[in-house]
Amino acid sequence: MSDAPSYGFDTLQIHAGARPDPATGARQVPIYQTTAYVFRDAEHAAALFNLQEVGYIYSRLTNPTVAALQERMAVLEGGAGAVCCSSGHAAQIMALFPLMGPGCNIVxxxxxYGGSITQFSQTIKRFGWSARFVDFDDLDAIEAAIDDDTRAVFCExxxxxxxxxxxxxAVAKVADAAGLPLIVDNTSATPYLCRPIEHGATLVVHSMTKFLTGNGTVTGGCVVDSGKFDWAASGKFPSLSEPEPAYHGLKFAETFGPLAFTFHGIAVGLRDLGMTLNPQAAHYTMMGIETLSLRMQRHVENAMRVAGWLETHDAVEGVTYAGLSSSPYNDRVARICPKGAGGLFTVALKGGYDACVKFVDSLEIFSHVANLGxxxxxxxxxxxTTHRQLTEEQQVAAGAAPNVVRISIGIEDADDLIADLDQALTKASA
Structure with missing residues (x-):
């Protein structure tokens, strides 16, 4: 697809990164279930290991099935390149790894997501990194939290x-003024509803486990690089701008330009962290992406109906869905997510914590699981569950207060979903 930018999203989600297999003519991208790849000769092997030639060495680094998915993700997000890995949490560490060092922080x-809060507030401390949590509706607070040791700004x-x-x-302007990359987790929106790079994001991360795969079968993560950030401008990102000892002094930013972050993610990140996406998971994810636009349209349509119905129910205190005119975020839908506000929201019940537990236990069509999308x-x-490790204050700040239930709307018949919710709410409020 040499002229890929001229195609529409529905075409790209099927064809980007996918070509007939040159050996067999197979139309679907094969699952290359192999650990290693035979070199043409010793010179070819040396060129690959020196990053002088692009190719396949070992499946911890590169694999043809995964490479096809990486190309598709980069195209759909409008990025220069992408690195796929084993989970969304792995993708977040992969995104930070080239940017951070002991004593550095992120805003x-x-x-x-509760797991991300734990990862940033607790786990990254073991690397000597830290996180500063800010209400991103308060742009002045974001600016005030940034200091000389800040290396990135992160949001969903x-x-x-x-x-x-x-x-x-607005957030991108603050990050740009500080000379920092903006990292956006686009899991809940997918590139069909939102393309963060078009709004100023430097890197986009995904848990491909969710809407991208769409069928709850595999885990996977991805980091998409916009290719637009100057990693050498400030001297704050030496992993990308300074000589890399493991590659004889090669400078990633100087050598690879817009693909500096992507090459570093593979040649250093996957090499040393080993958060590899297996080819079968990549295959499932690519097949899921082929129907992404169709599914997201139905997710949005159903979410609008269900959220609107819930908002009028006597047992409901409030609904957070941004697609509702009552939402304080409704004015952002047309600008940030023009095709809809997604399929994820929360509902607060008047009966509090106990009513939430009864409600969840009474549902029949809805599955009680730690997943979405x-x-x-x-x-x-x-x-x-997902936010249990947080204090109540942190839960409230994250939108997961004790009286709140998270709902991920699927693509079933909306009338059936409403009927199931109705009977569960009746039991919960009895």
């Missing part, structure tokens, strides 16, 4: 669990 939104496009939409354009409708009480 992150308080509205994040559509925040999990509440479905809040971040004003990416499936074709099936899913539900979870975040305060007792």
């Amino acid at each position: 992150v939104s308080t509205r994040l 496009s559509i925040a999990n669990p509440g479905g809040y939409i971040t004003d990416l354009d 499936d074709t099936r409708s899913l539900v979870i009480h975040s305060a007792s």
